[in-house]
Amino acid sequence: xxxxxxxxxxxxxxxxxxxxxxxxxxxxxxxxxxxxxxxxxxxxxxxxxxxxxxxxxxxxxxxxxxxxxxxxxxxxxxxxxxxxxxxxxxxxxxxxxxxxxxxxxxxxxxxx
Amino acid sequence: xxxxxxxxxxxxxxxxxxxxxxxxxxxxxxxxxxxxxxxxxxxxxxxxxxxxxxxxxxxxxxxxxxxxxxxxxxxxxxxxxxxxxxxxxxxxxxxxxxxxxxxxxxxxxxxxx
Numbered sequence: 360x361x362x363x364x365x366x367x368x369x370x371x372x373x374x375x376x377x378x379x380x381x382x383x384x385x386x387x388x389x390x391x392x393x394x395x396x397x398x399x400x401x402x403x404x405x406x407x408x409x410x411x412x413x414x415x416x417x418x419x420x421x422x423x424x425x426x427x428x429x430x431x432x433x434x435x436x437x438x439x440x441x442x443x444x445x446x447x448x449x450x451x452x453x454x455x456x457x458x459x460x461x462x463x464x465x466x467x468x469x470x471x
Numbered sequence: 472x473x474x475x476x477x478x479x480x481x482x483x484x485x486x487x488x489x490x491x492x493x494x495x496x497x498x499x500x501x502x503x504x505x506x507x508x509x510x511x512x513x514x515x516x517x518x519x520x521x522x523x524x525x526x527x528x529x530x531x532x533x534x535x536x537x538x539x540x541x542x543x544x545x546x547x548x549x550x551x552x553x554x555x556x557x558x559x560x561x562x563x564x565x566x567x568x569x570x571x572x573x574x575x576x577x578x579x580x581x582x583x584x
Contacts, residue, residue: 390570401576462514
């Protein structure tokens, strides 16, 4: 089954404790992105990647890092999480020759 | 300007009625305008999309109307059903080779029987 898989789905962590949210897609898509969804703000793009080793900032990259060492994986790293990073995070992917973006199920992150 | 402004924030429609959600943008560099549907606890899913060289696109009960000169586009849901109750997001893409996507703030649609 074609899918975008995120882990963990739910996480409560403390301020300053580094964490990584993993994302993997099994569709051989070139493009991958991370978004955060907050009430009243919609989805905002954090980072996107057009292929292995090619990444670029979205609208809200501060406090986040990403890497794309393999085509299927695109982890989101919070080096020193803060409470304002409490949010619902979505990973997404799409093929370079298509327009349809496939979203993961989301990861609820709470930073206390 | 990179914003995409979406309205209304919430919408209540009777079953069988027409739901209309509007979006406006400023940047003429946007090349693709999708609408996403999101059910609670799920990720957004592509509903329908349009390119700026087309004024209307229809897929079943869902229609996008696009007004390039006004920089506005809207989603019309005909014969709205309770199963359409979800949050809808419009979006605009910066360019096919960048994957940079700007979303509207979302519209929560409730369709009552």
